[in-house]
Amino acid sequence: QVQLVESGGDSAQAGGSLRLSCAVSGSTAGSNVMGWFRQVPGKEREVVALVFRPSGNRLNGDPVKGRFTISQDSIKKMVYLQMESLKSEDSAMYYCVADFVGGNWKEAGRFKSWGQGTQVTVS
Numbered sequence: 671q672v673q674l675v676e677s678g679g680d681s682a683q684a685g686g687s688l689r690l691s692c693a694v695s696g697s698t699a700g701s702n703v704m705g706w707f708r709q710v711p712g713k714e715r716e717v718v719a720l721v722f723r724p725s726g727n728r729l730n731g732d733p734v735k736g737r738f739t740i741s742q743d744s745i746k747k748m749v750y751l752q753m754e755s756l757k758s759e760d761s762a763m764y765y766c767v768a769d770f771v772g773g774n775w776k777e778a779g780r781f782k783s784w785g786q787g788t789q790v791t792v793s
Contacts, residue, residue, distance in 0.1 A: 671783045672696040674766040679788030686756050690788060692749040692766030703770035705729075705740055706751050707778055708762035708790075715778035718764065719751060729775070733759070756792045763787040 678690040705720030717731045719740035728740050739752045769782035
């Protein structure tokens with residue numbers, strides 16, 4: 671398993687932007703899918719964006735399509751989430767994920783490794 675540490679969460683105004691970072695350590699040999707989920711208290715975790723390795727193909731959750739972009743730097747072992755045109759409904763705890771076990775990539779339970787989360791608040 672890998673270890674994941676998120677950073678970059680902050681408060682922002684609607685229409686603004688933020689960039690989240692995820693530092694990856696440990697063995698990434700089995701981490702063919704990495705990305706971001708988010709969670710609002712009282713709701714289930716939902717997929718935000720995923721990147722597939724080694725192809726580099728990317729997928730976004732429907733609420734963030736056209737606004738958020740995931741990227742990775744394999745040399746620095748970092749995963750980023752660039753968030754643009756922020757909305758109040760983007761306010762959530764954002765988690766970096768790895769170690770996909772297969773199945774439906776939209777399901778949070780399909781990822782074994784999670785970071786501690788970083789809070790984004792949009793007003």
